[in-house]
Amino acid sequence: MVSTLAVPGSYPTLRDALEVAPDGAVVVIAPGTYKERLEIAGRRLTLRAAGGDGGDGGGVLVDASELDGPALEVTGGAVVVEGLSLTSGDYPAAVVKSGHLTIKKCEITAGYGAGVQASDGATIEADEIRILRAQYGFVFSDAGGTVESSEIRGISDDGVIVRLGADPTIRGTTVADCGYRGIYIYQSSRPVIERCDISGTGDAGIVAAHGSSPRIVETWVHQTIGSGIVVGPGCTATIEKCRVEQTAEPAVYVDEKATATVDLTGSGGLTRAKTTAQDDAEVDRLLSELDSMIGLDGVKDEVRSLIDEIQVNEWRRGAGLSVGAVSHHLIFTGAPGTGKTTVARIYGQLLKALGVLPLGQFREVSRRDLVGQYIGHTAEKATSVFEAAMGGVLFIDEAYTLARAGGAAADFGQEAIDTLVKLMEDHRDQVAVIVAGYTKEMSDFLDANSGLASRFAKTLEFENYGPDELVMIADRIARNDDYIFAAGLPTALHEHFSGLERNRNFGNAREARKLLEGMRKAQSGRLRAMGRMPSRDDLRTLMLDDLRAATRRS
Structure with a gap:
C-alpha cells in the first residue's frame, strides 16, 4: 500500500x-x-x-x-x-x-x-x-532523458545547454526570447531535437560545437539575430525537414571541418560552408567605421597595424611561406566611456572579414559571469563562457575585479583567471579575448598569473577625451536624435567640459550623454512654458538656457 x-x-x-x-x-x-x-x-x-x-x-x-x-x-x-x-x-x-x-x-x-x-x-x-x-x-x-511539450522563455543566456556527451531528446518544445542562443550543443553531445520552435534569440538559434553530433528534425528556427543553425568544426549533424527563416545569413552555417546532412523545407534558405577568403570590401567598411570614431588616434593606429599584420600573414600563407603563431588577444586600458566596447566589436568583425575567425560574434561578460559560488563551480562556469565565445570575441569588462584581494571570492576569481589562461593558449586561433579596465588596476590583474601577460598580443591605451572631442561627441549624439545646437552653445559646452575634473569618476562620452539628457529635460520644461505650440525649429534646438538649467541640476 x-x-x-x-x-x-x-x-x-x-x-x-x-x-x-x-x-x-x-x-x-x-x-x-x-x-x-x-x-x-x-x-x-x-x-x-x-x-x-x-x-x-x-x-x-x-x-x-x-x-x-x-x-x-x-x-x-x-x-x-x-x-x-x-x-x-x-x-x-x-x-x-x-x-x-x-x-x-x-x-x-x-x-x-x-x-x-x-x-x-x-x-x-x-x-x-x-x-x-x-x-x-x-x-x-553527461545526462539524458526527454523534454517534451515544454516552454522555455525569457532566458538571459542560452535556452538549452547540452554538454559533456549528454544525449537528451527535446521534443515539441518552444524556446523563445533568449539573450544568447536557443540551444547550445558541445563537448561531444548527441541530442535529438524534434518538432521544436526556436525564435527570438540574441544570437544563433541552434549551435553545435566541439565534436557534437545533433539530430535536428522538423524544427522551425526563426527570428534570430544570428544564423538559424550553426555546425562547428569536428561536428556531425543531421538536419532533416527543418524550416529556417528570418535569421542572419547564412541561415545554416556549416564549417568546412564539419559533416552535415541538411534538408530544409519551407522558405528557409541557404547553407554555406566556411570560407577563408578575405572580404576586402567589408574590411574597408569596418576600417572606415573605426576612423569615423571621434579621437582615439593612437588606438586606431594600433588596430590598423594589427589588421595589416594579419592581412600580410594571410598573403604569406597563400604564397606557401611560413607564418608564425599570432595571438589575437588584446588588453584595453583606460577610463570608462572611451569607446573600448565599440572598438572591440569592430575588431571582432574585422577578424571575421579577414577570414581569421568564422563568426565574429561579440560576447561581453563581467566577473559575475565567470565566477561561481562554490569551489569547482568557477572553472566550469568560465569554461562555458569561453566556449560560448568561440569563433568570435570574448570581452571581459573590468577584468581586474577577478584579481581583487580578500576572502573566498578572490580565490574564486583567481580560479577564473587560471582557467582563462589555459583556454586562451589552447584556443588562440579560435577566439579573441579582450580584457578591459582602468590602467593601474589592469597592471595588477596581469600580475595575478605568471602566464597571463604573455597571452596578449598588445595593450591599447584609451585616453580621456579632451573638451574639443567631447563637444564633437555631444554634437553627434544630438544630431543622431534630431537636435541641433543654438549659436553659442558649442562654446559654452567647451567651457563646461574644460572645467570637469578628470578623476576616476570621469565618464568621458558618458558625461556628454548625461549632460544632453539633462538639456533635453530642460528644453521640455522651457517649451511647455512658452504658452504656444512650439515650431519644428523650437523642438529641434537646444539653447544656452537648457545647458545652464542642466548644470544647475547636476
Whole structure:
C-alpha cells in the first residue's frame, strides 16, 4: 500500500514530511508558499500538488529565492514532481545528479542559474514544463532523458545547454526570447531535437560545437539575430525537414571541418560552408567605421597595424611561406566611456572579414559571469563562457575585479583567471579575448598569473577625451536624435567640459550623454512654458538656457 503524507496537514513543513516518508511514498502538498529547500538523496518519492494535475503550478510554490541552494536537489534515487512551482535565487531551481527526475506540469524560475540542471549520469523526464525566467533553461551535463511539450522563455543566456556527451531528446518544445542562443550543443553531445520552435534569440538559434553530433528534425528556427543553425568544426549533424527563416545569413552555417546532412523545407534558405577568403570590401567598411570614431588616434593606429599584420600573414600563407603563431588577444586600458566596447566589436568583425575567425560574434561578460559560488563551480562556469565565445570575441569588462584581494571570492576569481589562461593558449586561433579596465588596476590583474601577460598580443591605451572631442561627441549624439545646437552653445559646452575634473569618476562620452539628457529635460520644461505650440525649429534646438538649467541640476 502506498503511503500518503499531507503537508501541511499531518506535517507542518515539507522537510518534516520528507524526513519520515518511506520509499515509494506520495507527499501531497496543499496550495501555499513554502520557503524551504527540498533535498532528496537516494530516495523514491513523489511530490504532488493537492488537486491532481496541478495546472499553473497547482498553487504550490517552493520558494528558495532567499536560501543557499536550489529549490529542489535530487541526488540518486527516483523522484517524481507534479504540479509545483519552483523558484531560486543565485542557484538553479532544480538539480538532479546521478538520479532520475520525472517533472510534470511545473512552472520554474531562477535568478542566476539554470531552471533545471542534470548531471553525472542523471536522467530527466520533463513534460509540460514552463521555465519563464532563468540564466539558462535546461542544462544537461553527461545526462539524458526527454523534454517534451515544454516552454522555455525569457532566458538571459542560452535556452538549452547540452554538454559533456549528454544525449537528451527535446521534443515539441518552444524556446523563445533568449539573450544568447536557443540551444547550445558541445563537448561531444548527441541530442535529438524534434518538432521544436526556436525564435527570438540574441544570437544563433541552434549551435553545435566541439565534436557534437545533433539530430535536428522538423524544427522551425526563426527570428534570430544570428544564423538559424550553426555546425562547428569536428561536428556531425543531421538536419532533416527543418524550416529556417528570418535569421542572419547564412541561415545554416556549416564549417568546412564539419559533416552535415541538411534538408530544409519551407522558405528557409541557404547553407554555406566556411570560407577563408578575405572580404576586402567589408574590411574597408569596418576600417572606415573605426576612423569615423571621434579621437582615439593612437588606438586606431594600433588596430590598423594589427589588421595589416594579419592581412600580410594571410598573403604569406597563400604564397606557401611560413607564418608564425599570432595571438589575437588584446588588453584595453583606460577610463570608462572611451569607446573600448565599440572598438572591440569592430575588431571582432574585422577578424571575421579577414577570414581569421568564422563568426565574429561579440560576447561581453563581467566577473559575475565567470565566477561561481562554490569551489569547482568557477572553472566550469568560465569554461562555458569561453566556449560560448568561440569563433568570435570574448570581452571581459573590468577584468581586474577577478584579481581583487580578500576572502573566498578572490580565490574564486583567481580560479577564473587560471582557467582563462589555459583556454586562451589552447584556443588562440579560435577566439579573441579582450580584457578591459582602468590602467593601474589592469597592471595588477596581469600580475595575478605568471602566464597571463604573455597571452596578449598588445595593450591599447584609451585616453580621456579632451573638451574639443567631447563637444564633437555631444554634437553627434544630438544630431543622431534630431537636435541641433543654438549659436553659442558649442562654446559654452567647451567651457563646461574644460572645467570637469578628470578623476576616476570621469565618464568621458558618458558625461556628454548625461549632460544632453539633462538639456533635453530642460528644453521640455522651457517649451511647455512658452504658452504656444512650439515650431519644428523650437523642438529641434537646444539653447544656452537648457545647458545652464542642466548644470544647475547636476
